[in-house]
Amino acid sequence: MSSTSQKHRNFVAEPMGEKPVTDLAGVGEVLGKRLETAGFDKAYVVLGQFLVLKKDKELFQEWMKETCSANSKQSADCYQCLKDWCDEFL
Amino acid sequence: MDTTFKELFKLYDIIQNDDTRSVERFLNTQKVNINLVLPCKGIGVLHLAVGIDPLEKSRNCTELLLKHGGDPNLSNDDGITPVHIAAIWGRVDNLKLLIGCGGDPSRRDLDGISAFDYAVREQQWDVYDYLHNVIDESDSTDAIETECAYNLNIARVLVTTDQMVAEYEPLQDNQAHIISRKSDTIRDWLDRNSLVINKLYPTIHGDTYLIEDESVPWTDETNTTFMTCCSKREVEITGVHPLELTSDKSKFSNESKQRASVYENFSLPGSPSCITHRNYNNKTSLRKGNSKELIATNQLTLDSHITDDDSQSDLDKAMMMVQNRTNEWLCGDRNRNTRRSSASSGVSSTPSGNIVLANVHEEYKYEDPDEDVVLIERRLQVSSIVLPVDEGSDADQTVHSIASSLPFSVSYDNEALRSELIRLGVTPGPIQNTTRTLYLKKLHALKANPIIAEHQETGKTYSVELTKSLRNDNWLQNLSPYINIQTKVQSDFENPKKIWREGNAKTSFTYLLLDPRITGNLPARANSQTHQVSWTTFINSIFYIGKGKRSRPYAHLYQALTPWKHNIRKSSKQKVQHILDIWSDGLGVICLHVFQNIIPAEAYTYEAAMIDVIGLNNLKNEKIGNYYGVAEQLTRKERRMLGLYLLYKALNIYINEGERQLRPDNVKGD
Numbered sequence: 001m002s003s004t005s006q007k008h009r010n011f012v013a014e015p016m017g018e019k020p021v022t023d024l025a026g027v028g029e030v031l032g033k034r035l036e037t038a039g040f041d042k043a044y045v046v047l048g049q050f051l052v053l054k055k056d057k058e059l060f061q062e063w064m065k066e067t068c069s070a071n072s073k074q075s076a077d078c079y080q081c082l083k084d085w086c087d088e089f090l
Numbered sequence: 091m092d093t094t095f096k097e098l099f100k101l102y103d104i105i106q107n108d109d110t111r112s113v114e115r116f117l118n119t120q121k122v123n124i125n126l127v128l129p130c131k132g133i134g135v136l137h138l139a140v141g142i143d144p145l146e147k148s149r150n151c152t153e154l155l156l157k158h159g160g161d162p163n164l165s166n167d168d169g170i171t172p173v174h175i176a177a178i179w180g181r182v183d184n185l186k187l188l189i190g191c192g193g194d195p196s197r198r199d200l201d202g203i204s205a206f207d208y209a210v211r212e213q214q215w216d217v218y219d220y221l222h223n224v225i226d227e228s229d230s231t232d233a234i235e236t237e238c239a240y241n242l243n244i245a246r247v248l249v250t251t252d253q254m255v256a257e258y259e260p261l262q263d264n265q266a267h268i269i270s271r272k273s274d275t276i277r278d279w280l281d282r283n284s285l286v287i288n289k290l291y292p293t294i295h296g297d298t299y300l301i302e303d304e305s306v307p308w309t310d311e312t313n314t315t316f317m318t319c320c321s322k323r324e325v326e327i328t329g330v331h332p333l334e335l336t337s338d339k340s341k342f343s344n345e346s347k348q349r350a351s352v353y354e355n356f357s358l359p360g361s362p363s364c365i366t367h368r369n370y371n372n373k374t375s376l377r378k379g380n381s382k383e384l385i386a387t388n389q390l391t392l393d394s395h396i397t398d399d400d401s402q403s404d405l406d407k408a409m410m411m412v413q414n415r416t417n418e419w420l421c422g423d424r425n426r427n428t429r430r431s432s433a434s435s436g437v438s439s440t441p442s443g444n445i446v447l448a449n450v451h452e453e454y455k456y457e458d459p460d461e462d463v464v465l466i467e468r469r470l471q472v473s474s475i476v477l478p479v480d481e482g483s484d485a486d487q488t489v490h491s492i493a494s495s496l497p498f499s500v501s502y503d504n505e506a507l508r509s510e511l512i513r514l515g516v517t518p519g520p521i522q523n524t525t526r527t528l529y530l531k532k533l534h535a536l537k538a539n540p541i542i543a544e545h546q547e548t549g550k551t552y553s554v555e556l557t558k559s560l561r562n563d564n565w566l567q568n569l570s571p572y573i574n575i576q577t578k579v580q581s582d583f584e585n586p587k588k589i590w591r592e593g594n595a596k597t598s599f600t601y602l603l604l605d606p607r608i609t610g611n612l613p614a615r616a617n618s619q620t621h622q623v624s625w626t627t628f629i630n631s632i633f634y635i636g637k638g639k640r641s642r643p644y645a646h647l648y649q650a651l652t653p654w655k656h657n658i659r660k661s662s663k664q665k666v667q668h669i670l671d672i673w674s675d676g677l678g679v680i681c682l683h684v685f686q687n688i689i690p691a692e693a694y695t696y697e698a699a700m701i702d703v704i705g706l707n708n709l710k711n712e713k714i715g716n717y718y719g720v721a722e723q724l725t726r727k728e729r730r731m732l733g734l735y736l737l738y739k740a741l742n743i744y745i746n747e748g749e750r751q752l753r754p755d756n757v758k759g760d
Contacts, residue, residue: 049524049525052519052520052522052524052525053519053525053528054518054519056519058532059525059528059529059532062528062531062532063524063525063528066527066528
């Protein structure tokens with residue numbers, strides 16, 4: 001699992017609390033802005049969407065692409081990040 | 091730990107000294123783990139319940155304990171299980187319950203004695219007989235019963251369309267007559283009939299068939315009318331209010347008067363020559379009064395002539411009646427300006443005329459008096475009957491078709507989207523504004539490539555050969571290697587000089603149990619969808635493969651029937667559990683009997699080959715099968731090829747025969 005980024009590890013290390021959406025792995029400033037305009041300002045809102053899609057990777061990635069034009073690497077990172085977080089804390 | 095035992099001892103005392111009701115109260119109020127062996131006593135409470143006197147109480151207590159999760163295989167320090175106890179004491183009823191709930195009759199205690207041995211030692215011959223049958227089912231070595239141990243009678247005929255169900259029951263007096271002619275005649279007749287109508291429509295002949303007699307062998311419980319119609323679901327209606335026909339008598343009293351009359355035009359050239367065809371004018375009036383009698387009294391004003399030799403025509407007449415009645419209620423139905431017909435069942439409404447598709451179901455009562463078993467077999471006819479309805483009079487009629495494959499552009503409402511996704515094997519999460527488009531896309535993708543998607547969704551991994559065949563049907567283009575293997579295997583079994591396990595009598599067959607929740611009356615859809623889709627559905631729906639004997643074709647369901655009768659819905663046996671689940675959903679298990687009239691060894695071999703190709707872990711079977719004869723020398727690949735080919739044949743049989751669902755008679759269908 002050394003392939004995960006520092007950002008990923010930071011996020012998965014603790015409960016997300018009120019962390020901003022940009023703290024998610026795969027979500028940088030640009031994507032973060034777009035997500036905020038779509039109403040997803042906090043990481044937990046994205047988590048909500050993630051859960052509503054029943055943790056389905058395909059659907060979640062599709063959603064990321066639609067809402068903030070994320071590429072597949074970004075959305076996969078974000079998916080993995082939330083997935084691992086859930087495995088840890090949910 | 092101590093407290094649990096305290097409670098358990100209390101329960102023990104109650105079972106021993108008090109009545110059933112106290113036991114029930116105790117179990118309902120206290121939460122105790124009843125699957126413990128009591129110290130000192132050396133047995134568990136279920137052991138006790140199985141063996142106590144009187145019999146009545148013992149049976150009730152056993153039932154209660156099993157319902158509360160009692161383990162029929164709980165062994166004490168000597169390895170004795172409740173099953174052993176029941177065998178020793180000759181408690182057949184208890185034994186049936188225990189085995190139905192997953193009790194293992196072949197388990198041995200620490201002295202190496204099984205329930206079977208105990209039954210012999212204690213000379214409990216009832217138990218012995220019963221166990222013999224049970225063990226016979228899983229691993230049989232006994233002789234073959236040749237005589238027929240069951241009765242099969244037609245119980246009713248159901249005609250259904252989107253909106254209504256019409257039920258017909260044979261009159262007692264005439265039953266013998268019908269039985270003698272058996273189902274096939276009816277099936278043939280209906281098939282032929284529907285085909286004829288199909289072909290003829292909408293070209294209506296000048297010829298007519300007239301029915302005169304009202305007292306033909308179809309009647310419902312009241313003996314006064316023929317038909318019980320239930321409106322199946324609400325339909326949007328413009329103008330006229332719907333016919334509210336329900337089998338519930340009380341509802342009719344407050345019905346307003348409604349009247350419909352119609353002139354029917356159709357001919358039935360397929361019927362035997364003994365029936366004359368005349369120019370007809372068949373006026374049917376359907377009146378639903380405020381009478382408290384069941385449904386409308388159907389008044390048929392008909393003049394008709396049936397010249398015939400009696401035996402032939404009686405049944406035909408009966409079937410005519412079915413047809414006629416069907417039309418009759420459809421007439422009532424015609425009142426509505428909006429009619430729906432479902433394009434998914436293969437025929438679409440033509441603009442030139444209105445047709446209604448009706449599916450005919452027959453229900454048979456299967457009785458095995460020896461085993462005290464009654465099952466209802468429901469046979470769904472493959473081809474729907476197209477019922478012609480006269481046209482012209484209703485100019486403003488509109489026909490709504492519900493196609494199952496709408497183009498992507500059509501907007502689904504959330505409900506429709508959900509059901510469509512579920513139909514394709516995906517369980518979607520909440521469909522809301524943020525997820526809607528995603529699911530629409532998913533649906534689109536699924537439709538473009540359904541096989542792979544469906545296959546993934548089931549989460550089953552099949553053998554290489556089967557997986558390949560699910561991906562595409564290239565293998566069908568060259569079947570000869572498969573046919574060769576089968577011929578080779580088959581010819582070996584036809585060698586009369588060999589002595590086979592269980593003898594050479596050709597009384598066996600192989601059966602598949604299918605889950606109706608997955609098939610969804612596949613044979614009816616088979617024509618309108620690709621073979622590939624049918625194949626995938628078929629494979630996914632199989633949950634058990636076994637071998638059966640002609641004398642008791644449904645013996646494999648008996649085991650599930652005992653717990654069912656006692657309202658137990660849990661069993662540790664996967665097969666039984668699955669059957670119970672299906673019954674609980676108000677459906678019947680589909681029994682597909684394939685490869686009839688073969689010798690037992692052959693049936694075992696086919697069973698084994700099919701289990702191999704699907705894979706044991708995808709079925710509820712407990713073990714892999716045995717191969718006999720030449721088949722023993724086949725390589726694993728060849729065995730799987732044989733299995734694949736057999737399954738393919740089974741699918742064809744299934745599609746031709748139509749769906750037959752079996753359920754206990756106290757489960758309500760529909």
